[in-house]
Amino acid sequence: MDVLGSGDSIGEMSAQSASEVSVQLDLEKTMEEETVDQNLISNINNVRPESADSTDAQAKIDPILAPYHRTIEEIEKMPIIETTKTVCPECKLIIDGTIYKDGDNVMIRKNCPEHGWTIEKYWEDYDMYMKMRRYNYYGRGFDNPNYITETKGANCPFDCGMCERHKSHTGLANVVVTNRCHLSCWYCFFYAKEGEAIYEPSLPEIEKIFRNLRNQKPIPANAIQITGGEPTMHPHIVEIISMAKKAGFDQIQLNTTGINLALNPDLGPKLRHAGVSTLYMSYDGVSKRANPKNHWEIPATLEAARKAGINIVLVPTVIRTVNDHELGAMINFALNNSDIIRAVNFQPVSLVGRMPSRLREKQRISIPGAIKLIEQQTNGVVAKEDWFSVPYIGGINKFIEALTGEYKYDMSIHFACGAGTYVFLDSDNKIIPITRFVDAAGLIEHLQRTVDEMEGKNRMERKLIAVKALLGFNKFIDKSKQPKSVNFSKLLMSVLMKHDFATIGKFQMKSVFLGMMHFQDEYTYDIHRVEKCDIHYAMPDGEVLPFCTFNVFPEVYRDKVQKQYSIPSKEWQQTHSDWSYAKDKYVRNIKQLESTPEYRKTYGQMIDYFALPVNGGKPVANFANEAFS
């Protein structure tokens, strides 16, 4: 079983590693027995055949898992929402997928002629699915696709390169600069394990990849994420950032564990000076148990980022039953460090590879599942109504584009891929989500009507229409409820009329962005989603791939091409004579780290912004470790 998701941890739990987990072993055993007892078609088939005692068995099932435990007759009676194409997790045959409503859940079902039925949770809230769906739109793909397929994308997702069928430009480009890592997380497959070939492109090769991304038409990639392995292991990481800036990228993210920044205080200022905007930092919880990867180093990393002036995005991979109880606490942690933490970008786990269905059911969580838990854990302060799907932003961009006649970044990803909201930390410690003072849905409809009205008009007429539209903005903003520190109408006016995006930066100073990005896996795979993906990987062979083909089918994309372009062992030996695998690895001294002033400060006295009654925060001692011990 593989677990895919966090900032730098596109994780894998190999079958062998998984067997080390006793709980999992038990589950596998249980499942095996059931497979025999219930005569299932295959172990990926979740549909139990009807039996005399099936009703009793169903009554005992956790309601969260109930949609997995129905007969096919029951499932086929469920209302269908839409149909798509998907893959069989077992043999990768492209098959029909049916997205249907099961109570409050949105599920996907598919039937492979060879491997039977697969049922999976697609979204855990039907109402939210229908709300988000309203903002779906098709964007523009590439005018100059990097690979011309003879099939014109008919064999999607196996025609990637990127082909002319693709419907979004690159919103965020990932560039892997090394597959070496100083950690060896048991669930991660994205680093070179001992004895595996090393992929570490040279500076000219990386620069060529950057130029390729900047050459995209009609909209060049403008945001880039330097990733790995651990990208700070690349000996020329500062030069790489510098090159990215020179290539013209405005937003440069470094996808890191943050450990090397904590260990090397000189690195932060060098990275910032070179042009790093954001550390995209893996962070799976506030407690030691939930975040064994970098819990102890985070305090020093925050301090290093403060000194260097680099913003941080925390990136938790959310796994049900593993760290789903700490979602509210992670937001609280971000608010406590909101001088440096600009966002928390939750990534519900993507379960890549083979895994027993029972374990999958247990760990599966989707965007609404995580959102609902956040609502519970923040005592309703951040509610499910506060979230909007990513393509919602497309409405604002379309308005600016129609007004100015200049290309703007599209946010045309599939509505089920991502969601977000802003929360403001007001001067009296109250947390106010943006939707509490902005009628977000009404505003976007208003803008869409304006865009329609502008069509076919000359520049002057367009400006007049825009002014009329802007005058109507106030009805969508409730000034009495907006944070005292924010004048939202002024800010919006500045963005829409002056196209002054620097004001968004000021806006972010007073807020924390909460995001959700759910990458696909073979069980949830939906070709409508992948063809709209705008998080891309730029490859050393010039191709560009959507995240969910690159990582879901690594055997024909990621691993295949990285192996082609890896450094032959003989050459690596010649150029790195004193290198050894063990030397790359980080060894932690927990006692020493826990005794540092930064550690005590960061995890010691914190304000719990969501403590009851929710009216402005309550100081809590030893928040991180007491609450979850």
Add this chain to the structure above:
Amino acid sequence: MDKSEKQPKMSEYQQDLINNANVNEESIKKQYIEENGNLYRVPYRTVAKVVFSNVDKSEFKDLEHAARLQYRLMLNDAILKARVHYARGNIIIIYNPPNADNLKEKISLDDIIKFLASEGVHVSKDHMVNEDYDYYKNFYSYAFNSPSIREHAPYGYTIQEWKKMKPEWEKKKAKYKKKNEEKFHQFQMDYLKEHPELAKEYGINISEEKLTIVQKLFGKKKKQ
């Protein structure tokens, strides 16, 4: 299971060391191409491209099975790209033949035909074109310099309107680029002032900026 199967599998790195024991400097150099004075790793040069046409469509079964065949072909490390075109009844495979001068995995045409047969697709050599394929020129260089095949106008505009607006936009784009570069340069200089230790390490002398007469008389405008 025989004895050899009980032995632990060799790692990729160790295996590679054995496979490439006789690799000399010359072979390593051959992995690179030079462009504008820089070396770039390009693991293949002349490989092979085979096109099987007139394939019996019923052997593909349907579009979906054809796509899976494409996936299965690409699982082979020696096959660089595969395209199975159900509608046209052809298969295009770019592969690394045994005679190719590179360090990567290789596969013969016969083995490809055997593999296809094992998948239930029987291709005929009579309807086959097998030729050299210049990976660097036709694949790598294309991907890095892909030409436009279409054009999208900004939202709310037709292509005709956009064509008239485009030259102005190109000028604006160049202006924005220059402005951004200047802005970033200014940021870097300000940053070095705040971090003199970095300026020292980089050997950059951060001198006080010259003030204009107005600034001397009325002081510097405060930063927002």
